[in-house]
Amino acid sequence: MKHFSWKIWLSLSLLWLSGIFYLINYLIFHDVNHMVRLFLGQLGFLPISVLLVTMIINQLLNLHAKRSKLAKLNMVIGAFFSEVGLELLKILSSWDVQRPDLLSKIKTINRWSDQEFLAFKKSLPAYELALTVEPGGFESLRSFLVGKRDFLLRLLENPNLLEHDAFSDLLLAAFHFTEELVQRHALGHLSEADQEHLAGDLQRVYLLLIGQWLDYMQHLKDNYPYLFSLALRTNPFDPQATAEIS
Numbered sequence: 001m002k003h004f005s006w007k008i009w010l011s012l013s014l015l016w017l018s019g020i021f022y023l024i025n026y027l028i029f030h031d032v033n034h035m036v037r038l039f040l041g042q043l044g045f046l047p048i049s050v051l052l053v054t055m056i057i058n059q060l061l062n063l064h065a066k067r068s069k070l071a072k073l074n075m076v077i078g079a080f081f082s083e084v085g086l087e088l089l090k091i092l093s094s095w096d097v098q099r100p101d102l103l104s105k106i107k108t109i110n111r112w113s114d115q116e117f118l119a120f121k122k123s124l125p126a127y128e129l130a131l132t133v134e135p136g137g138f139e140s141l142r143s144f145l146v147g148k149r150d151f152l153l154r155l156l157e158n159p160n161l162l163e164h165d166a167f168s169d170l171l172l173a174a175f176h177f178t179e180e181l182v183q184r185h186a187l188g189h190l191s192e193a194d195q196e197h198l199a200g201d202l203q204r205v206y207l208l209l210i211g212q213w214l215d216y217m218q219h220l221k222d223n224y225p226y227l228f229s230l231a232l233r234t235n236p237f238d239p240q241a242t243a244e245i246s
Helices: 002-029 032-094 099-106 114-126 137-147 149-156 159-163 165-182 192-223 225-233
Strands: none
Touching: 002 032, 032 099, 032 137, 032 149, 032 159, 032 165, 032 192, 114 192, 137 149, 137 165, 149 165, 159 165, 165 192, 192 225
């Protein structure tokens, strides 16, 4: 009610102020016809003013705000890859029997155009994932992901991430897979059906993770060449990658 009342008082105050100015105009010039013409002229411009403010200026402001928010989101996503994503990609890609084929495609990522980034991301759903989990792999993944759970929870608490559907899907998929692992007490003695179920969850995480890594790489390439250079030298799909420049 208080929020509503101040708007009413503001509206009444502005109307009262407008009336005062019209009264001063009449007392000085005593020209009602001029006041009416002036009022109608301003009234005629009102729709144009609304158009400029609500549809053009407001649109530009929203675009600027969206870009600013996207830049902040990419900082959060960068922290995710530094803390969790890159290491997870290294682990999962080492189990991907088609990693050589995938690596051959992304080795030229430094020369990709925006259209090539988009085309490759669109082709990901058709990518035939073939993860072969090493013995003890589920145990090591559980240990790794449980150790990062608090960090991932803090990411989920960021309200801005709710507007980033793809990254939110990745976080939820990672949390779901972590919970699946936590609920099993003997990961070394799983049934074949249970292994297939976990493999399906893991492939979902892997696919979403690749897509987000590509988005992040594109962002670095367009905005931060020095960070992009480091990201290229530490390519998680390349087992020979090193940050050192030879």
